[in-house]
Amino acid sequence: MSTNPAIGATSTTVGDEVALRKALASTPRPPRASALSAALTFGWRGMLKVKHVPEQLLDVTITPVMFVLMFTYLFGGAIAGSTGDYLDYILPGILVMSVLFTTVYSGVALNTDLTRGVVDRFRTLPIWRPAPLVGSLLGDSVRYLVAGTVIIVLGVALGYRPDAGVPGVVAALALVVVFAFALSWVFTTLGLLLRSPNAVMNAGFMGIFPLTFLSNVFVEPETLPAGLEAFVEVNPISILATASRGLMEGNADAGDIAVVLATGVVLTAVFMPLTTRLYRTRG
């Protein structure tokens, strides 16, 4: 263990008597924390964890880089005729995929949290009930932003030049992160229902993986068999990818954006109360 000898030394003395009395002196109870402040505090907790273990950002940075490079150079020529053309098509798609894959980790993290005693303390605090969950998802949104930014920076380095410029890219990223926030409620629900972090990871990817590939992220649906094409057309991930492409190219369809946002609202409305309820009753 990397225990500092100083830590062992302090355990042999409780602080001096005066300091202990002072610490135990009764403090007046402050007014209850607002829902927003409680949620933001939990978001801060998420940030602190990243600060202490920055390596955990590797999965949201390395994986997207691999995807962009592999897909562009391996399939680019075959699918779109040239790697450059394919990059224009696939970059917004990979943005969607990477960020959505990251949402699975929110469920895994919640499941890991449950195995620790700290959740008991959170549950006995007089705070807005969903605050720990909303807060940690707000913290996770920062991870989604990191994953998305890595993709875009890499894309630009490889020659991707979106027509709508910076505002278009920012709008696309914002839309993807908002949708990811909504989708992560599905995985937090899963995180509370399954027994181990590994099970959450496996089940999560079993769902999100085919759903992402059976979309227009990688290929235009026109080449697909009719039944599959019909599915791909209505897959919300396709619509999200189309909307992101539109925002980046400057020809976004307001209808697509509306469908994405509406899907997000429905997911949140169903799975957020479900997660909150399970969080309160489980364990």
Add this chain to the structure above:
Amino acid sequence: MRRGSVYGVLGPNGAGKTTTIRMLATLLRPDAGSARVLGHDIVKEADAVRSAVSLTGQLASVDEDLTGRENLILLGRLLGLKRDAAKARAAELLDGFGLTEAATKLVKHYSGGMRRRLDIAASLVVTPELMFLDEPTTGLDPHARNQVWDIIRALVGGGTTILLCTQYLDEADQLAEGIAVIDHGKVIAEGTPSQLKASVGSGALHVRLLDPEQRPDAERLLSRELGGVHLEPDPAALSAPCATGDRAAEAIAELARSGVRIADFSLGQPSLDEVFLALTGHTAEESAEQQEEQAA
């Protein structure tokens, strides 16, 4: 339960202590029945209960991936303190609990005793009216245990009310004003530590013989002197209830006179096992086993 006192809940593993405390702290909903904490119903007024109590569980309820200071600031903020107030309160608690040097270390690198102290500190960020302590010294070495006891005494001195769950009679005896003994989720005895001990006999004389062959003789002599001899699993050992040192000395002298050779003897407080034996007619271990059988 009187304000500013410690009330002990004593019972073996699986007796229902943790379940009870988790219900009272609003972590679990009772399947049936109701309970009031500080006048608030634990189901209907759960939030009012949450504002007044704090819980220190068997598992240290602190975040291992954060530092000690961050843990305390986090809780301060969640309890409604402003940023600066939360920081100041964290510093005060770290100082009082002897954790200042370790304040910026991650909790996962803390020793068991430090973790438990941080856990108690975390329960005191805002002074609770009632504090639940669930086996606060289980798994600690004697030194760390004494530190925790000192903190509990100081807390009570400061006017906090504490519900203490423990499986050590010694701990309840040291700290609690009143004790309830529970088994299979039911209170089987209640009273002050001295009442409780009086109901079991205040202590027991434990004798171990050099020669197990002599145990029947020793048993006969001790039942005459003290009565109620208990044969222990060790074939050379036996014990008998004994209130005072004088009585014990007489009994030992009687054994020696009759030629029973003694390896060692001690006059001890009744153990939890003896309390259980006296109150229920079965030992704490048997009780836990029965529990498991019922569960299986």
